[in-house]
Amino acid sequence: MSKDKKKTSLRYRLIWPLRNEKWQPISIPVASILVSFIAAAIIILLLGKNPFQAFYNLFQGAGILPKPTYAGYKSMFTDFLQLLNAMTPMVFASLAVAVALRAGLFNIGVSGQMLFSGFLATVIVGYSGLDAFIAKPLVLLVGMVAGGLMGGLVGWLKYKFNIHEVVTTIMFNYIAQYVISFFIHMYYIDPISRQSKYITEAARLTLVNVEIANLKMNIPLGFILAIAIAIIIKFLMDKTVVGFEIKAVGSNRDAAKYTGIKVGSNTVLAMVISGGLAGLAGVTYYLGYFGSIQPKVLTNIGFDSIAVALLGNAHPIGIIFSSFLISIIDQGSTYMSSQAGIRQEIASVIIGLILLFSACGAYVKHKVSRLKEKEVDRKDSES
Amino acid sequence: MDTIIIDGLSFALPLFIMAIGGIYSEKSGITNLALEGFQGFGAFIGAMSAVLIANASGAAIEDMFYVALLFAMIGGMGFSIIHAVLSIKFKANQVISGVVINILALALTTFLTTQINALVFGAASDKFRLGVSERFTIDGLANIPVVGAVFTNVYPFQVIIVVIAIFAWYVLYKTKFGLRLRASGENPQSVDAAGVSVSKIRFSAVLISGLLSGLAGMCFAYSISAQFSSGIYMGYGFLAIAALIFGNWRILPTLGACLLFGFAKSGGMFIAQSMALPSSFTDLFMILPYVVTLMLLIFFSKSNRAPRALGEIYDKGKR
Numbered sequence: 001m002s003k004d005k006k007k008t009s010l011r012y013r014l015i016w017p018l019r020n021e022k023w024q025p026i027s028i029p030v031a032s033i034l035v036s037f038i039a040a041a042i043i044i045l046l047l048g049k050n051p052f053q054a055f056y057n058l059f060q061g062a063g064i065l066p067k068p069t070y071a072g073y074k075s076m077f078t079d080f081l082q083l084l085n086a087m088t089p090m091v092f093a094s095l096a097v098a099v100a101l102r103a104g105l106f107n108i109g110v111s112g113q114m115l116f117s118g119f120l121a122t123v124i125v126g127y128s129g130l131d132a133f134i135a136k137p138l139v140l141l142v143g144m145v146a147g148g149l150m151g152g153l154v155g156w157l158k159y160k161f162n163i164h165e166v167v168t169t170i171m172f173n174y175i176a177q178y179v180i181s182f183f184i185h186m187y188y189i190d191p192i193s194r195q196s197k198y199i200t201e202a203a204r205l206t207l208v209n210v211e212i213a214n215l216k217m218n219i220p221l222g223f224i225l226a227i228a229i230a231i232i233i234k235f236l237m238d239k240t241v242v243g244f245e246i247k248a249v250g251s252n253r254d255a256a257k258y259t260g261i262k263v264g265s266n267t268v269l270a271m272v273i274s275g276g277l278a279g280l281a282g283v284t285y286y287l288g289y290f291g292s293i294q295p296k297v298l299t300n301i302g303f304d305s306i307a308v309a310l311l312g313n314a315h316p317i318g319i320i321f322s323s324f325l326i327s328i329i330d331q332g333s334t335y336m337s338s339q340a341g342i343r344q345e346i347a348s349v350i351i352g353l354i355l356l357f358s359a360c361g362a363y364v365k366h367k368v369s370r371l372k373e374k375e376v377d378r379k380d381s382e383s
Numbered sequence: 384m385d386t387i388i389i390d391g392l393s394f395a396l397p398l399f400i401m402a403i404g405g406i407y408s409e410k411s412g413i414t415n416l417a418l419e420g421f422q423g424f425g426a427f428i429g430a431m432s433a434v435l436i437a438n439a440s441g442a443a444i445e446d447m448f449y450v451a452l453l454f455a456m457i458g459g460m461g462f463s464i465i466h467a468v469l470s471i472k473f474k475a476n477q478v479i480s481g482v483v484i485n486i487l488a489l490a491l492t493t494f495l496t497t498q499i500n501a502l503v504f505g506a507a508s509d510k511f512r513l514g515v516s517e518r519f520t521i522d523g524l525a526n527i528p529v530v531g532a533v534f535t536n537v538y539p540f541q542v543i544i545v546v547i548a549i550f551a552w553y554v555l556y557k558t559k560f561g562l563r564l565r566a567s568g569e570n571p572q573s574v575d576a577a578g579v580s581v582s583k584i585r586f587s588a589v590l591i592s593g594l595l596s597g598l599a600g601m602c603f604a605y606s607i608s609a610q611f612s613s614g615i616y617m618g619y620g621f622l623a624i625a626a627l628i629f630g631n632w633r634i635l636p637t638l639g640a641c642l643l644f645g646f647a648k649s650g651g652m653f654i655a656q657s658m659a660l661p662s663s664f665t666d667l668f669m670i671l672p673y674v675v676t677l678m679l680l681i682f683f684s685k686s687n688r689a690p691r692a693l694g695e696i697y698d699k700g701k702r
Binding site: 047162172178296343345349352353360 | 416465469472473474475476478479480482483484486487490491493494497624625628629662664666667669672673676677680684685687689
C-alpha cells in the first residue's frame with residue numbers, strides 16, 4: 001500500500017484539491033483566486049512593499065477586519081454595511097448577465113439599462129416627495145419595468161429582425177447615455193455638483209446615516225432583496241419549465257426548435273428578465289448607493305458584472321460569492337492605498353488577474369482529468 | 384460640409400482598421416470582444432515608448448509619431464497573445480476571455496501609467512501627454528468641390544490606414560492564407576483535413592487583430608484625445624465590433640458602416656454647432672450614429688450571418 005503511494009506522481013499529488021469533480025465548480029475558482037493573490041503579492045513585492053500588510057489593509061478597508069482607529073460614529077460594522085451597499089447593484093447586474101448567458105445571449109447593455117431605469121425612477125419617484133412606504137416599492141417597480149422593457153426590446157429586435165444583441169445593446173448604451181445626459185442638463189442639474197439633483201430621502205433605497213448604538217451607518221435595503229432574488233432566480237432556472245426552456249434555447253437553438261420550444265418568445269423572455277434585473281441594479285445603484293446621477297457617464301458595473309457572473313459560473317449562488325469578493329477588493333482599495341502607500345489601481349489589477357485565471361477554468365478541468373486518466377493507466381499497467 | 388467629411392474620416396478610419404482586425408479574428412472562428420483592450424493597451428505601449436524616448440533623447444513628443452505607431456502595433460499584438468492563448472490553447476470561452484482582457488487592459492494601463500509617471504517624471508499623473516499629430520493637405524486635389532475635403536487636413540495615419548486596409552483586403556480574399564483563414568471559421572475540419580493547422584491560423588488571425596487594434600488606438604490617442612489615459616477606453620472597440628457585425632463580417636460593407644458612424648458623429652456635432660443651441664443639445668445630436676445604425680439594421684440584418692464555427696472551440700475529434 002505504502003509502496004503504491006510512493007509511485008503516485010508528484011504532479012498528481014499536488015493537484016489533490018482539484019481532483020474531485022463534484023467540488024470542481026468551487027475548487028477551481030478558489031484556486032484561481034489564490035493564484036491571483038499570489039501574483040498580486042509578487043507585484044507588490046516588486047514595488048518594495050509588504051504584500052501581507054497590503055492585503056490586511058485591504059480587508060480592513062472593506063470592513064472585514066477592524067481598523068486601529070475610527071472617526072466619530074464609525075466602526076467595522078459601518079464599513080461592512082457600506083460594502084454590502086456597494087455589492088447590491090453588483091449582484092443584480094451579474095444576475096442579469098447570467099440569465100441572458102443561460103439563454104445564449106450576451107447582454108453588454110446592463111450599464112445602459114441600469115442608467116435608463118435609474119433615471120426614470122429618479123424622475124418619477126425620486127423627486128416626487130411621496131411617502132417612504134409608497135416611494136420605495138415604487139422605485140423598485142419602476143426600475144424593474146423600465147429595465148425589463150429595454151431588455152425586452154433588445155430580445156424582440158433579435159427575434160423579429162435578426163439584429164445581433166451585442167450591437168443593439170451597445171447602441172442602446174450610447175443612446176441612453178446621451179439622451180439622459182441631455183435631460184439631466186436641461187431639467188435636473190444641480191449647479192454645484194454638476195450631477196442630477198439629490199433624490200428625496202423617502203425614495204432612497206439606502207437608509208443614510210441611521211444612528212444605532214452610537215454608530216452612524218448606511219443600511220442598504222436592497223441587499224436583502226438581492227439575496228432573495230438570487231435564490232428566486234436559482235429556483236426559476238433549475239426547477240421551472242420556463243428556466244428549462246430558456247436553458248434549452250441557450251444550449252442549442254436548433255434542437256430546442258425541433259422539440260417544439262418557442263425560440264423567439266424565450267429569447268424575448270430571457271431578455272425581459274435580464275433587463276428587469278439590470279433595472280434593479282440601476283435603482284439600487286443610483287437611488288441607493290449614490291442618490292444622484294452623473295450625466296454622460298455609464299457605470300462600469302455593467303461591464304464588470306459580466307466578469308463577476310462568469311467568475312460565479314453564471315450560477316446565482318456563485319454570483320453572491322463572487323460579487324462579495326470583487327466588492328471587497330473594490331471597497332478596500334482606498335484604505336489600502338492610504339495605509340500601505342500602494343496605488344489604488346492595483347486593486348483593479350488584482351481583480352483583472354482573478355478573472356484572467358478563472359477564465360482558464362475549463363483548461364484546468366481538462367488537464368486534471370487528463371492527469372487522472374494517465375494515473376489510472378499507469379496503475380493498470382503496473383498491476 | 385467639409386468639416387463633416389474631414390472629422391468624419393478621421394474618426395471612421397481608425398474604427399475601420401480596428402474592425403478589420405476583428406473581421407480577421409472572427410472569420411477565423413475566434414470571437415473577439417477584446418478589441419477594446421487591444422487598442423487601449425497598444426496605445427499605452429505606443430504612448431509610453433513615445434514619452435520615454437522623447438524624454439531620453441530630448442526630442443519633441445510630436446516627432447515621436449511614427450515610433451509611437453510602431454510600438455502601438457507591437458503592443459497591441461503582444462497583448463493579443465493572451466486572448467489567443469486563452470481561447471485557442473487553454474480552450475477558454477472566447478466571450479469570457481475577451482471581456483476579461485478588456486478589464487485587465489484598463490486596470491493594467493491605468494496602474495502602469497501612474498506608476499511610470501511617478502517613477503520617471505516624479506508626478507503621479509494618470510495620462511501621457513502626446514499632442515495632436517500634424518496634418519497635411521494635398522493642394523491640387525483639395526480644390527475639387529466636396530470630394531476635395533477628403534484630401535484636406537489629412538492626418539498621416541489616415542494614409543497608413545488606407546494602405547494597410549487595402550493590403551488586408553487583398554490578403555483576406557485573394558491569398559491562400561486568407562482562404563484558409565475564412566475556411567477555419569466556416570469549416571475547420573476541412574482545413575485540418577487539408578493538412579493545415581487550424582490553431583496556427585487562428586493564432587495568427589488574433590495577433591493580426593491585436594496589431595491593427597493597437598494602430599487604431601494610437602490614432603485615436605494622437606487625434607481625438609491628444610493624450611493617453613483611461614479615456615481611450617471609450618467604447619470604440621465595441622463600436623468597431625458593431626460595425627463589423629453590421630457589415631456582415633465583410634470588409635467593404637464594414638467600411639460603409641464605419642463611414643456612417645464617422646459622418647453621423649461629425650454631422651451631429653456640426654448641426655448642433657451651426658444651430659447655436661446650448662451645449663446640452665450636442666448630447667442629443669450625438670445619438671445620431673447609433674439611431675441610424677439601428678434603423679438600417681432593421682432593414683438589412685435579415686440576411687446577416689456570422690461565420691459558422693464562430694466561438695466554437697475546435698476539437699479534432701468532432702465532426
